[in-house]
Amino acid sequence: MRLRTPVRIGSRMLGGGNPPLLLPDIDMFFNADIAMAQHMVKAVRDAGLTIIKAAVLHDEAIALNCGTMETFLDNRGRPVTVDYRRLISKKVISKDEHRRLFRFIQDTGLELVLSVYDLEGLNLAVDSGAVAIKIPSSNITHQPLIAAAALAPVPLIVDTGKSTMVEIARALEWAAPARERGLIVEHSPEAPPAPLARHQLMMIPRLAETFDLNAGLSDHHHGNEMMLAATALGAVVLEKGLTVDDPDSDQDVYHAMRLSDLKPLRRQVEMIYDALGDGRRTRPSDRPVPHSRMGAVAARGLSTGEMLSLSNVGFALPPLGVGAEHWPIIEGWQARREVAAGEPVGWEDIEPPS
Template sequence: MNTVKIGEKLIGEGHPPFFIAELGTCHEGNLDVALDLTRKAVEAGADCIKSELFYETEVRDNSAIKTFSIRGKRYEVPLLDHMRRYQFTLDQHHEIKKLADQLGVPFMATAHDEERVDFLVRIGAESIKIASPDIVHYPLIRYAARSGLALVLDTGGAWQHEVEMAVKIARDAGCERLIVNHQPDGHPGEPWQHNLRVMSRYMELFQTPVGLSDHFDGYEMVHAAVAAGAQVIEKPISRDRFMEACEHIWSVTIEDLPEVLRTMHMVYEAMGQPQKPMKPGLRPQSPHRVALVAKRNLVQGDIINLTNITFGKPRLGIGVEHWDELEGHTLSNPVSEGAFIRWEDIS
């Protein structure tokens, strides 16, 4: 599997999960809040800061509605009002990027058009995110892929063949640093909608790092995804995840972020390797395994069998795992009752 480098971090198999702190709309439309969240996220251990370069000019129909749910309550707001409330200017996004530079972490952002791709290249961003609705926006994917920046593809509700096509288009356009993010249905998504096993399928298909864009009301899916092999976790950060506003419901509060990241890394460490590692030159032995013991006073020529041999701890003699190869052999030395049988005692 290919690894991807973003900033100073390698992402992929054998490397700790890469946590992207998403500002999204959880900055409440306030640059000071965004900058404060950025500082605290980096202090907590976030690997990357991300913003979203949306702007009201994307809305071509003023009657369009933004819908979202918060713990069973459905909200509908004019999309244009939503965009105007939360949009930042490019200069404001640049301020976030400059702070990320000062704090020593990479900055990335979602770009919805060529102008914003060019902006990210110009300010020295590390990566471009392709939002899930744009997984079939092939002109945008090609343009972003040619930028030379790392590319993160959000899959959303895309069919597998659509994800395959997006990956092919990005690679054909020259993208050498590609990450595929699984994004479950639902905002927020229920547990049954997550289908986290699809990440292993994407890893097999694309041989590239695969992660999760987490839109779950809670923190459990961060840890479940890492246990399922996710190499990237992206989740919004907020001051208050119970605020009645879009995205806050599936965010992690900045106060909770240190513990969420600590647990995330603990889960990663606990998963270990597919094969239990062995210390060089040693077998994995436990002092609690039993060894061969003389059942009575034995003399030279006595046979190794269950009449003459019993088993005991600690494992100071020949381990019981050698029984099948030793049964029927004879003793070359006498052994006192209760003593461990050693290799030098065997003919």
């Protein structure tokens, strides 16, 4: 994937050949339990990460009380159907509780990326010192919110889950003013976890090329393998929900990573990124020729003036004689002196025919 202009998210530079950002998302997984949220924040810090993602969800009225039902997989992968308004309501906390939580996060030494669902939440996120704003996939059609977020003084991340390319193009057009500060587009496979064939990870480079943006992954796989694959595909952000190791059944918990995943996953991402390299292969001039290559040897004793052919020259390792890659040049040359059978045939032993 072609390198693009890097985007600064807080203290991190993303894209342009920089390592990807592993972005654990506590979102509202703590269900208004601030002590649990603080425990998760400390675990992120202790895992050696520097940026965490959360959300601003302060008003249950964003979900109508109209009897709409939502189905998700519980923590054992079994379908559960609940009232959508109730599901949202139990996650809502007040603006003041958000502010206190965000201050705690920052006092812990972490920088903060925030998902927003309404204009009040956007203002709170900016006022709270978020280093980036995210438009969640549910709001990819929310023109007023995207347009306002695009004018915020920090970079913008747009999640594209459950959307068409037309909807993505339209949302990114609304978000265009954010390109000046940094705009990242995220591929987001469907949740509940989609079958592997529908994860479509090749959308990551496609989104990057189509819209000339740095692209990332919002992961909804049951397991962490997709984030490793996305690292190899050039994703600049690897975002995934985060929950405690033994969570209660709740929305999105089935495909969230556990606190104990953080340290090993961070190391795996770092190893894969380091292994990618820069796509170039050169051999330093001072590096010796590998011993495993072959050089010319006398297949039988060579007489002075004898012409070289595959009947009297063989090849053996290490390459003490003329390298085998030079055979098209030296075939038909003649021996300047006698060379015993099995001995290397060096440049000093041969000459062009007279």
